[in-house]
Amino acid sequence: MSGWSAHDIPDQSGRIAVVTGANSGLGYVTARELARKGARVVVACRSEARGRAAVDRIGAEVPGVETEFARLDLGDLGSVREFAAAFPYDRLDLLVNNAGVMALPYGTTVDGFETQFGVNHLGHFALTGLLLPALLATPGARVVTVSSMMHTLANIDIGDLNSEHRYRRWIAYARSKTANLLFTHELARRLAAIGSDAVAAAAHPGYAATNLQTAGPRAEGRRTAERLMRLGNRVIAQPAEAGALPTLYAATAPGVRPDAFTGPSLAMWRGAPAPSWRAPLTRDDRASERLWTASEALTGVTYDGLKA
Numbered sequence: 001m002s003g004w005s006a007h008d009i010p011d012q013s014g015r016i017a018v019v020t021g022a023n024s025g026l027g028y029v030t031a032r033e034l035a036r037k038g039a040r041v042v043v044a045c046r047s048e049a050r051g052r053a054a055v056d057r058i059g060a061e062v063p064g065v066e067t068e069f070a071r072l073d074l075g076d077l078g079s080v081r082e083f084a085a086a087f088p089y090d091r092l093d094l095l096v097n098n099a100g101v102m103a104l105p106y107g108t109t110v111d112g113f114e115t116q117f118g119v120n121h122l123g124h125f126a127l128t129g130l131l132l133p134a135l136l137a138t139p140g141a142r143v144v145t146v147s148s149m150m151h152t153l154a155n156i157d158i159g160d161l162n163s164e165h166r167y168r169r170w171i172a173y174a175r176s177k178t179a180n181l182l183f184t185h186e187l188a189r190r191l192a193a194i195g196s197d198a199v200a201a202a203a204h205p206g207y208a209a210t211n212l213q214t215a216g217p218r219a220e221g222r223r224t225a226e227r228l229m230r231l232g233n234r235v236i237a238q239p240a241e242a243g244a245l246p247t248l249y250a251a252t253a254p255g256v257r258p259d260a261f262t263g264p265s266l267a268m269w270r271g272a273p274a275p276s277w278r279a280p281l282t283r284d285d286r287a288s289e290r291l292w293t294a295s296e297a298l299t300g301v302t303y304d305g306l307k308a
Helices: 025-036 048-061 077-086 115-130 132-136 149-153 169-193 212-220 223-235 245-252 285-299
Strands: 016-020 040-045 066-071 094-097 142-146 199-203 261-266 270-275
Touching: 016 025, 025 040, 025 048, 025 066, 025 094, 025 245, 040 048, 048 066, 066 077, 077 115, 094 115, 094 245, 115 132, 115 169, 115 285, 142 169, 142 245, 149 169, 169 199, 169 285, 199 245, 245 261, 245 270
Parallel strands: 016 040, 016 094, 040 066, 094 142, 142 199, 199 261
Antiparallel strands: 261 270
């Protein structure tokens, strides 16, 4: 894994991939590099204008690639169901659950869930479950969910998943990223239980410069905080091209094990992809099963074919 770069991505010809939030940042780089290596990539994002612009931009940067746009709003379970119902392929080699929001002021999704938990976890939980038949029909399929080193700030609160009792933006974000890892752990466990060779893994970008850092301050008009975030992106963060490498490694490298967590090699911050430390609580079978059960109840999406 030492020194692994986008040049080391194996040939992806014939593979079908879905990348959520692929119109910018880490998702855009992930989609572009998968397409560069021959995958047919579905650019799944909320804005049709930005999504189609991303497809055009990828085509301009890497002529001849196969990319297509499909609308997906992870904050609206109706949109998630529409995306899955319209998915035109009977196979799916790779699902990259990349899209997310970070440290926003309190708000709710269309379905009434706290925004960060609803988008970062529940939307992707529902999407993966609805696409499960296509994933299980594809030998060697992978599901890669993007978490964060910030997950270490907080465990989930199973009694207050929507932060209704007290809302702290960074704690809510950390809980959603812990949920991503618990979801990956439980999905990997259930896939193994049925003897599937599909791999559920997770990744994180370290500190990468994207528009996530500035979205929260901008939404509240906190200009000083927004300027500080922009400064941090310029001075401290690694570029999106480097931040996407752990995701690309988890998605394509041979030998990635179920429930693996890949991140930057240097103190979880920056550098080439490497196995990343994670909070032990994110491998807790009881916690992951409880979150899974709650997520099925909240979304109405049950994973037929996967047993506890």
